[in-house]
Amino acid sequence: MKIAIVFGGLSYEHEISIVSSIAMKDVLRNELVYIFIDKNRDLYEIPSSKINSKLFSSGNYSKFDKVFLKKGGFYKLSGLFKKEQNIDFDVALNLSHGGDGEDGILSSVLDFYNIPFIAPRTEACVVSSNKFITKGYAQSVDVLTLPYKYYTKSDSIKVDMFPVILKPVKLGSSIGVAIVKNQEELSYALDVAFEFDDAIIIEPFISGVKEYNLAGTKVNGEFIFSIIEEPQKTEFLDFDKKYLDFSRTSKAKEVDLGEKLNNEIKESFKRLYNTIFEGSIIRCDFFVVEDKVYLNEINSIPGSMANYLFSDFQDLFTKVASNLPKKKHIPITYEYVNKIQSAKGK
């Protein structure tokens, strides 16, 4: 099975998408073709043998073939006569972290052109990429979240209890996130967060809170889970550390929280995954506070696909790629238009 890795994109996480995608060369045994989306949303085909991070920072990627979208796939103009040529692959993997990749834009585009892809569909992207919508969704599926306040740019913002953690609603990888310890730090943190986004949430910051990550997917109605990992962290993972984290390929160490908590984490994952996330491999990050499980966030396109959490990622990946959700057939019959026409006697 040949995989087209679609990466880059108009996103604050453009660069981590590059390292995450390059890491897939060491993770997947599949034949790979790379489709790079540059900051102008122009697409290029990068041969797997030529890919390295410098290619992008130098701008040299633009020497490769430009790609455009048409029904069923990616195309390029090739040869002397610039003949349209279909780029060969079986399934696309959307590895464009953040921005277009995770907010539903890219998944929608792939869907619109009938390109089979591994990634959350549009709905799942929105539910997971906007932290405010995630909170409401988690509540709907009976998964706890920490209490929070939601503010838009024009709201007056008042914080009574410190420390708090302040997050732009739409960015991943800790961008614009700040731990705010007192009133003095607040206005600077707000300026930074609103620089990135028009809306924020503010949560209590619990120092030393236990965090646990679980990745998984659903194939033919059955859940397949990774191990549960307790990620290494300092106060919280900053962008530099997360950046390196996105190229992880060595296996993670399993943590055993006892049957009750292990199960509660898995059951929470199942309720969150629902039917909405079908077609994707996601990582859910949970907090455990006083033996209760709280959702921190849903990573709908986790760094290097959270391969390091699975004992046999290749097998899992193949299963997902072979069992992508199918769209329902929508019959368009013009029954009503015909009825009106015939009522008009035309």
Place this chain on the structure above:
Amino acid sequence: MKIAIVFGGLSYEHEISIVSSIAMKDVLRNELVYIFIDKNRDLYEIPSSKINSKLFSSGNYSKFDKVFLKKGGFYKLSGLFKKEQNIDFDVALNLSHGGDGEDGILSSVLDFYNIPFIAPRTEACVVSSNKFITKGYAQSVDVLTLPYKYYTKSDSIKVDMFPVILKPVKLGSSIGVAIVKNQEELSYALDVAFEFDDAIIIEPFISGVKEYNLAGTKVNGEFIFSIIEEPQKTEFLDFDKKYLDFSRTSKAKEVDLGEKLNNEIKESFKRLYNTIFEGSIIRCDFFVVEDKVYLNEINSIPGSMANYLFSDFQDLFTKVASNLPKKKHIPITYEYVNKIQSAKGK
């Protein structure tokens, strides 16, 4: 200002999109160009002077120019030498009801190609097109909804109290919706609903409940509201009636619920519209039960744009078209890639 009306699409509401779009000829004084999306998601440019509903049911639309998407707009191949030609317009209006148009696919595609458009952006589409996600979102913005149960296809479904109303989570215009009065009717209604969707919600059905519609938008941070209307209805609007409703152009009659309820409906609208719906003109349908306001549903692309609710729709439309939300600039600097490269001494 020249408007490109994008309509049709892969949707159960394909046909009402056609009548809704044709109605816009009587509503807008702008020069119009029509971009039709057929059931195969092929695009055609239909001249405004040639459009009528029969054109689509007969399949004759395919005699017009085929259209493809490229950065900045819609293109066609024209003349003897099949030269690429940009179709001229200023702003697109997404009038593809249901399916692609309202679920975020089409808005994402327009966004991806940097085409300015009036319609909810991807997030707002998802929040309003999936009734289950709408419920969670409404709760997050402190707007009441009727109690409900959510079920996916594999769940065992138990109803204790009748009558209930059963709705596929993702379809509009009452498709697959049934009022279920007893246990016997339930399994048939479930079969029908799951024919259309993988998930449903079941709500209590309140016979004779008062329903009120309010449309509106936000321009430069200021809300502009329509009148409040009490829509005509039988038990509930079926597809035939809604179909005709989508071509409405005559003005609706205002209802006055008294200052308190009028305000509560408007304040609920504001909280729902939030920042998420910027760029769109939406209609929110509310129930009033014992003087309390409940959201029934958000129509993110209402039939014929709910023009009949506004005293001066043309003026409103022009204001929205001239003040579309802008995307934040995302700088892509390769700072981190460069840092790694320099650490490697390369």
